[in-house]
Amino acid sequence: MLEAKGRFWDHAEFSKYIWVRKALPENTELVFLFANPSAPMPGAKRRKDGTKRSHAEWADSHNFRWFSEESIPNSWIDRGARETEEFKQRLELKEQE
Secondary structure, three states: OEEEEOOOOOHHHHHHHHHHHHHOOOOOOOEEEEOOOOOEOOOOOOOOOOOOOEHHHHHHHOOOEEEEOOOOOHHHOOHHHHHOHHHHHHHHHHHHO
């Protein structure tokens, strides 16, 4: 099961996915597609190095597999979608950030 997330908004939202995974049938995996895996988690405290825990770090720490728009395997998506001007423009914007 692929869950596309722009971002988590609060503790209740990201905590529910741990329970969702437990309720899934044994042969079903919950995988996240993050718009911005490096976005900070809501309520995350600033570390000594100035960073905050990211969505990707949260997923890794809870053993969820995750992808970004750029890293999702081609076999999981419509390959033609990556050839559209809209996708190319979004990639350009992300590279400029």
